[in-house]
Amino acid sequence: MACNCEGIIGIAFLITNILLSYTIIIAGVFVIHIIFIALWYTMINKVDGELKNKLIVSLKENFIEDTVTNLDPISNAWNHMFMTLDCCGVNPVESTSNDFDHTPWCTTVGSCQDNTSQIPRTCCIDVNGMTYPSAPNACHANVTSGTYNAKGCFEVLKKKLLSQSPGSIGVVITIMLIEIINVTLAVAIGCHKD
Structure with missing residues (x-):
């Protein structure tokens, strides 16, 4: 001025x-x-x-539960992001073997470790903060194509950021x-x- x-x-x-x-x-x-x-x-x-690597590390270290009400705010944030951006994990989900395999949710405690889920219920198509608990088994347990958001969140975030360029x-x-x-x-x- x-x-x-x-x-x-x-x-x-x-x-x-x-x-x-x-x-x-x-x-x-x-x-x-x-x-x-x-x-x-x-x-x-x-x-x-660098962003992709940091997202993978964050998911591996902090994803503990497929709910939005657990005590870990980072895990909650991941679940909110899955529902908001219609994505799942960091990389695209193509099968029951995915980015979640090495998270505490699958290795320590959680429905993945109990073998009742392969991907979070928050990754299912058309779920929100109120409806994700009743997500269909075909989505989170069987990972049936067309029932879950297959896009990885990294690509979705990258596209959103680059659209501003x-x-x-x-x-x-x-x-x-x-x-x-x-x-x-x-x-x-x-x-x-x-």
């Missing part, structure tokens, strides 16, 4: 020093925007692998174009005065 006032004052009163400092500030901001865009595209690929990049590019116009006008006015 102060930078815009500086530019307006410089243009209104044709003060060359103010126009020069305005031009330098806007050029610096322009460079920062270029760096932002470069980092955005660089980090997308890096985040891809074009809009964000578009705004930055629009701002950069305005900055180019402002710098060009400031330089032209400054040169014209002399």
Whole structure:
């Protein structure tokens, strides 16, 4: 805001020093925007692998029960995510052997460890916070195709995040174009005065 006032004052009163400092500030901001865009595209690929690994570790260490009322808030969050995003696990669920096999829910205690479930009831199609307890056995016990959300949550989250990219990049590019116009006008006015 102060930078815009500086530019307006410089243009209104044709003060060359103010126009020069305005031009330098806007050029610096322009460079920062270029760096932002470069980092955005660089980090997308890096985040891809790291995010997936962190999600797998979180699921393996924290998924303890296929309910939304247990004492572990992270386990509850996983179950809410399965129902909200219509996904299941981190990777797509293709059979009874899946991401849940190494979770406490399957190895220590839970309906998976008891062999009554292969995937959480919260992964079943068309369940919500009220109806998941009565999810059909064909879904959570038999993992019958078409009864559960087969998509992995990583791909669903990645798609949601990447859907925001074009809009964000578009705004930055629009701002950069305005900055180019402002710098060009400031330089032209400054040169014209002399």
